[in-house]
Amino acid sequence: MRIAPVRRSAADGRLTLSCEVSHKDGTVPDLLWYRVHSRHEEYLTDVMDPFLLAALFVAMRKGEDLHVEGPVTAQLLENLEEFQAAWVQWRPEKYTAVRLTADREVPNRDRSAGRSALQTFSGGVDSAYTTIRHVKKAAGRGSYELTGAVMVHGFDIPLEEVEAYDTLYTRSIPLLQGVGVELLPVTTNFRKLWHSDLRYWEDAFATGMASVLTLFSGRFEHGIVASSEPYGSLVLPWGSNPMTDWMMSGGRMRIHHDAAGVERSDKVAALAKLWPNGADNLRVCWQGEHKDRNCCRCEKCIRTILNFKVSGSPLPASFPLDVTPDQIMSLRGLSEAHVNPLRQILVTARRRGLTDEWVTALADCITANEDEIARGITYEGGFPQLALTGDEA
Template sequence: MNLSDHPNLQEHPFIQNATRPLIVRLTEKRSEGRVIRSASFGNQQVWWDLAGPEHSLPAPLVAHDMAATALIFVAMHRGQDLYIDGPVTYSLLKNMEDLIACWVAWRPDLYRAIRVGAAQELPDSAIPAPYATRAVAAFSGGLDASFTAWRHVTGRAGRRSYPLHAGVLIQGFDIALDAKAAFDTTIASAADTLHSISVPMVTLKTNWRTVACVNWEMEFGNGVATCLRNWQGSANAGLVGSDEDYARLVLPWGGNPITYAMLSSRDFQIVYDGGEFARTEKAEGILDWPVGLRNLRVCWEGPTTGRNCGRCEKCMRTKLNFMAVGAVLPESLAGRPTDAQILRLRAGNHAQLVLLEEIVLIAEQRQITESWLRMLKWAIKKNRFLNTFSIFGRIRRLLGSVKRRLVAR
């Protein structure tokens, strides 16, 4: 929405002192088994289309917090103050001040300091509490998501265990909105998995990545957190399976325990779940869940089928997670990799290298002595070498771009 179209907003104190305010208005439409929410800003719109059992869908909107989290990175990138034309909880607005400060410190090349305001600042007590403590969980069918679902349903998270109100399967992130066949396949496997633990599934389609994401690697966690925030008022928390464990955090990175806390409000927490477990330990942690293993989906490079390609870096790495604890590969990841395939592994960023190094460490702790482990060590050394030159190449291209701009002046 444009400020010129709503002259009454010009009298709001925040707007009067705002820097080129980005004004956002959140609306919803409801029908049986479906909720559609849209955040309009300027001539653009981000939408979320939720479908599932009526009792598992979000309650009608009270707070418009999700509009703030959805557009915060766009506003920071543009250097525009963000104004939500609706009620937002005080605790979220407070936490977002930390979020802005954090990302400006981490990535000043991408984001600038801005202010965030709302038509109404809600006390957290204004949000009706769910009648029972419960959480919704992001559920892609991947290893992190499967581990989170399994440990909460079985109570293995201890006092942190939540009853799961719904597993949320998102389309528009790793599976594109136009990849219908792939998503249909994913729905079938995810529904089978969640049914085995009596957790309802809700599908959520969104264009957030296309319209409101500036840098996917830095912002994907915010996209997932915003999807889960649809359930504010219906659940107490949104669970996101941890990327790296606490001993191997890679920062800055879109999914991390620091900024997930800053995307939380007092009534709805975004939880970085399972951070005390390495990815290989998570593989071991679902070995007693046959259905979860059978339907495991980790692949994002070959999403046209909605299944694992078995050849990409993530498929290969997940196979190695199971091999590092001496486990038989699940049928969803059939085909033990050869030494040659392991040696050819390409880890294009530091986060992937850290995860490969974790496999080596745990395999050695489990006294694995097979040849694949030696090949993996060589693959890690090769990728460190290649990535060093890749970094120098990016620096040279950046300096070249700056030089061309200076010459053009």
Template sequence: MKYIEIEPLNRETTDSDCVRRCRIKRIDGDVQVDQTELWFQFDKSIVPPEDNDCDSYLLAVIMDAMKEERDVIVKGEVSKQLLSNLVEYQVAWYKWLPDLYSYINISAESIRDNSTPVSGAICAFSGGVDATFSVWRHSQAKFSHRSQDIKLCSIVHGFDIPLREETSFNNASKRAQETLKDIQLKLVPIKTNYREITTVNWEHAFSCVLVAVLSNFKKVAGTCIVGSSEPYDSLVIPWGSSPITDPLLTSGDFHVIHDGASHNRTEKVKEICDWKVGIENLRVCWQGDLKDRNCGKCEKCVRTKLNFLATGNPIPICFPDSNILDDIKEITLPNEAVRGEWRQIYEYANKNEVKDSWVGQLRRTLNKKSLIDKILPKGSPQREIVKNLTRKISGR
């Protein structure tokens, strides 16, 4: 039997921070083959979950276990509702990627009965379009009866900004704090070493791990808002976040809401243009050398600038000055998911009769075949062989 054992450890408290951690052991039969620690570090003013509460640890480990075909044994307490939801969560990923993920068994030393989550919501906020949209519409009660009372937001160090880049993270955090201050919301940073100990494709795991991180705040806010990646009419499957799987990350005392699938990215940008501070401080870039600002040249930066132009709004000052036509010419669309995002912008511009020159250049970019499409045409047996081989090698 191969399994992962999760052992919760006593939290540590410094002058300013609280560190929650667990020991993760990989065991083959009677032999321990690996041991590591997973930790979450945040301001000690936040009331943490109990030391033996393992919901966050299980959420962080589940996809590694599925990938490695290891059962999970939790030497602590887990929510009854979370255990139930993770059964269905696993089934979804197994159906989508049966060659990569397996269904595994989870057992816990103690199962916690469901309880009512505390009032209020928490939202991850790094300054991107999705989070800015969610924070704006909920804080301004723009979502009718579904609007949530946001108690605090959190920015995660160790996700898009590596732990070693402290200056970049501090600058990004300061920028996010300035944005949220405009609408009287508090930002609480949190650190985790998750990305340093996992082998799972980030595009598959990011939402599950985001909920794992934010569940450390469940005694302050019992609802977790996860900003959507794609709208209902253009869902990308499989993908780490979706209205199918995100709600299955809910536990008895931490309710997860997949938010924003009512809007595509361009429609979100149109809504947040009412928030001047929000758009001036957007941070969408993850490919640039400086992780605390937008490079203005990468695919995501250029795409976001086009989102603004498509809505008839100027490109905000958070992006360096450049010629948008030159920017578009330099872009190669890496995959169908990204191509779909660019197609949405083109269709939105056409629907709203935008006649600017960038629309024509965008059309030419969409019509340009990638190198792989030229060498391995879509639907060809050779392409399927390469695709499956690449998926197995890269963990996708």
């Protein structure tokens, strides 16, 4: 595989960076692109690290060596050798370690004592907690000068759902401005081009996030990816994790996996206390009809509602509907990655002596899904099923 030099084109206040990715088998080259606001042009990187990160899993799937026709930092090339070693160990049936080269290897940027940081921001619990954690300097010596966040159109909100993305982005601008963080919009076809299949996406989504973060390494030295699981309940392999996220660091930006020492229920409790406006504007849903709000009936919404319940925090305005025990028990088609955070909630509930009906329903839901996983039962499309509505229940 070869990644051609980056092309830039401007229109309607937007700047598009694109490159052709050709394949050894001679198939039609793919066109990978990112679109940013023209006002952020000065933030952009001068190397092709983002494009190498984006294409890596495709090359590993096809077993094709990958050459970049342009500059790549030597640090990224070195780190991605170790990154591949981990994923080939985890998924030998899917991936092959490939040779990575570039026309020119460039040294690391001279690092000052600066700690300027940019994070990925979806509006969910993990990213919102990371925001307030660094703004409030609650990460101790690990706190960074967080002044920027990227919201990506084309990841959990599909490219064709423009209105949903615009609504969420517009709503999030003043939310982040209120804590001194600038929101940078990015649109990309990374997922639609290569990772529309959930089996591929769940492995590769962190390379997509690191790719977008690194795109802005002309301005920021550190890129922060919010943790999805705590150290005590890691699910491996999983696209983003504390073992391999740092290996996506290059010579222009260091990537950090943030707050794996904090459980999700403790994150929502901290949000309710430190940033109630952030809690009131949470958006965790990716399965509901409207991607700019929470449906309160998908696995991710129900899980977050239970996080608030188990933490003793009232449901924020972002979750207008509560969940019933029957709806909890109706959840099916959960993978190990979905069941694992539900187990964490159950353990916390029992540790705190909670005996509510939802606790019993959650235990039954976990048992039923564990049984289906053990028997190899899957559902059409491989996606978790939505909970029953009030009428269906």
